[in-house]
Amino acid sequence: MPHSDIDEIIRLFSKLPSLGPRSARRVVLTLIRAREQLMQPLYNTLGKALENIKTCSICGNLDTHDPCVICSDSRREDAVICVVEDLADLWAIERCNLYKGKYHVLGGTLSALDDRGPSQLNIEPLVVRAMADEVKEIILATNATLEGQTTAHYLTNRLADANVNISRLAQGIPMGGELDYLDDGTLGAALKARLPF
Amino acid sequence: MPHSDIDEIIRLFSKLPSLGPRSARRVVLTLIRAREQLMQPLYNTLGKALENIKTCSICGNLDTHDPCVICSDSRREDAVICVVEDLADLWAIERCNLYKGKYHVLGGTLSALDDRGPSQLNIEPLVVRAMADEVKEIILATNATLEGQTTAHYLTNRLADANVNISRLAQGIPMGGELDYLDDGTLGAALKARLPF
Numbered sequence: 001m002p003h004s005d006i007d008e009i010i011r012l013f014s015k016l017p018s019l020g021p022r023s024a025r026r027v028v029l030t031l032i033r034a035r036e037q038l039m040q041p042l043y044n045t046l047g048k049a050l051e052n053i054k055t056c057s058i059c060g061n062l063d064t065h066d067p068c069v070i071c072s073d074s075r076r077e078d079a080v081i082c083v084v085e086d087l088a089d090l091w092a093i094e095r096c097n098l099y100k101g102k103y104h105v106l107g108g109t110l111s112a113l114d115d116r117g118p119s120q121l122n123i124e125p126l127v128v129r130a131m132a133d134e135v136k137e138i139i140l141a142t143n144a145t146l147e148g149q150t151t152a153h154y155l156t157n158r159l160a161d162a163n164v165n166i167s168r169l170a171q172g173i174p175m176g177g178e179l180d181y182l183d184d185g186t187l188g189a190a191l192k193a194r195l196p197f
Numbered sequence: 198m199p200h201s202d203i204d205e206i207i208r209l210f211s212k213l214p215s216l217g218p219r220s221a222r223r224v225v226l227t228l229i230r231a232r233e234q235l236m237q238p239l240y241n242t243l244g245k246a247l248e249n250i251k252t253c254s255i256c257g258n259l260d261t262h263d264p265c266v267i268c269s270d271s272r273r274e275d276a277v278i279c280v281v282e283d284l285a286d287l288w289a290i291e292r293c294n295l296y297k298g299k300y301h302v303l304g305g306t307l308s309a310l311d312d313r314g315p316s317q318l319n320i321e322p323l324v325v326r327a328m329a330d331e332v333k334e335i336i337l338a339t340n341a342t343l344e345g346q347t348t349a350h351y352l353t354n355r356l357a358d359a360n361v362n363i364s365r366l367a368q369g370i371p372m373g374g375e376l377d378y379l380d381d382g383t384l385g386a387a388l389k390a391r392l393p394f
Contacts, residue, residue, distance in 0.1 A: 005246045005261045012239045016224045023215040029285050030214055031243075032250060032259055042209045043247055046228075046240045049202045053229060062229055064202045088226050 006032070058129075060105035060122040062087055070103055077101045079136040081129060083155065085109055085143060093141065101139075104129065109147035110154055121151075123158065130162035137165045144171065203229070255326075257302035257319040259284055267300055274298045276333040278326060280352065282306055282340060290338065298336075301326065306344035307351055318348075320355065327359035334362045341368065 006028060014024035031039040049064070056068035063069055070076060080101030084090050090103050106121045130138060140155055142148035156166055172190040173179070179187060203225060211221035228236040246261070253265035260266055267273060277298030281287050287300050303318045327335055337352055339345035353363055369387040370376070376384060 005242060005249060006259075008242045009239070009246055012235065012242060015235060017227055018220040018223060019215065025288065026215060026285075027213045029288075032246075032284070035247065035250075038209065038212060039243065039247060042206070043240065043243045045202060045205045045209060046236065046243065049206055049229075050232065050236060050240055052202060053232075062203075087229070088223075091222065091226075 058125075059103050060107060060125070061090060061103060075100075078134045080139065081126070081135060081137075082139040082141050083126065084141050085148060085151070089141065089143070101137075106142075106151065109142065109145075109151040111147050118154065118158075123155070126155070127158055127162070130159050130164050135162075135164055137167060138162075140166060140168045144169075255322075256300050257304060257322070258287060258300060272297075275331045277336065278323075278332060278334075279336040279338050280323060281338050282345060282348070286338065286340070298334075303339070303348065306339060306342075306348040308344050315351065315355075320352070323352070324355055324359070327356050327361055332359070332361055334364060335359075337363060337365045341366075 009031075010021070010024045010028050013019055013027050014021045016024075019027065031042070052064035053062055054064075054066050055061070056063055056066055056071055058067045058071045061068040061070060065072065077100055081104050082093060082099060082101055083104045083106060084093065085106050085108060087105060090105060093099050093103075104122070104126045106123065106126075108116060108121055110116060110118065110121070129135065138159060140152040142152045152168060159166060170193065171186070172193060173182065173186065177186075182190075206228075207218070207221045207225050210216055210224050211218045213221075216224065228239070249261040250259055251261075251263050252258070253260055253263055253268055255264045255268045258265040258267060262269065274297055278301050279290060279296060279298055280301045280303060281290065282303050282305060284302060287302060290296050290300075301319070301323045303320065303323075305313060305318055307313060307315065307318070323335075326332065335356060337349040339349045349365060356363060367390065368383070369390060370379065370383065374383075379387075
């Protein structure tokens with residue numbers, strides 16, 4: 001196709017997750033057809049976001065304000081900090097609408113393979129935050145992967161001097177999970193952590 | 198989530214085809230993480246497209262030029278005009294890289310249900326184009342749906358006075374098609390239009 005600008009938009013869209021060249025083409029067609037209702041608003045909000053999104057200087061969250069909306073929300077407890085690897089994990093915890101404390105976004109995990117050490121993560125500011133009097137608990141909500149757990153262990157050492165309780169997310173059978181289909185690791189962990197009925 | 202600008206982008210993306218709320222969130226995360234490589238270029242090309250895309254005054258194609266790149270391409274034959282319902286159909290024919298004539302985009306089909314008559318389609322300019330001496334053939338490439346075929350029949354009547362051959366796309370078994378899985382209509386059409394081996 002010789003439409004260079006349109007081709008360029010299709011190429012960019014096809015780089016996004018869950019979009020291939022074919023669905024990107026469909027997306028761009030939809031945009032072109034709904035120029036006023038969709039393309040123009042998308043352009044405007046993208047521009048606003050590009051201009052305003054910055055990293056929160058307290059927790060590492062990305063937001064259009066600094067400190068971010070969560071850090072500056074006075075209704076949220078200062079006593080609990082939930083440490084997550086990534087923005088996506090923060091969003092996931094926010095979606096379950098249960099947690100009312102603050103966050104700390106590490107920006108990844110320690111990884112020997114990818115040559116990522118503690119200095120590349122947002123760890124030092126966490127240690128400083130943990131020293132504050134009002135902080136009582138730190139929840140290490142890194143992923144249940146090798147790197148996530150390694151990072152969590154490293155953090156418990158770094159936070160040893162702070163006067164805080166350190167906790168982690170419970171492991172066990174997921175909602176709706178059938179024993180027959182669970183991996184051995186999960187089932188073993190659920191058995192070890194069994195609770196009185 | 199309280200990030201209003203980010204929420205707005207997610208909402209807009211989730212309106213696009215093949216993206217739901219969940220994948221839209223993933224898309225926006227990717228954009229935020231790759232701000233320089235992806236979000237900024239997407240913003241720039243969207244802006245350029247919004248400013249420049251217009252309807253070709255000859256064929257009804259959408260392009261950043263008027264007349265569009267296809268109409269102004271001197272290497273393409275003026276003798277054949279391929280009539281399609283929609284931009285998507287033009288793109289599909291261009292992708293098969295076989296057709297070297299010009300196009301005419303109707304902008305839809307006649308439809309009694311949707312109350313769409315000939316005056317709402319780009320038909321009058323087609324009749325004028327068909328009268329030109331250099332035009333020898335008009336291919337009616339509307340979809341093989343009830344509305345598409347109705348529109349094609351209407352067009353043959355309207356083009357009766359023009360000195361052109363009117364053709365339509367062949368119907369038959371699709372590439373890789375298995376007889377057992379084909380609908381009766383397609384199989385019947387393929388049988389009727391059988392060719393010498």
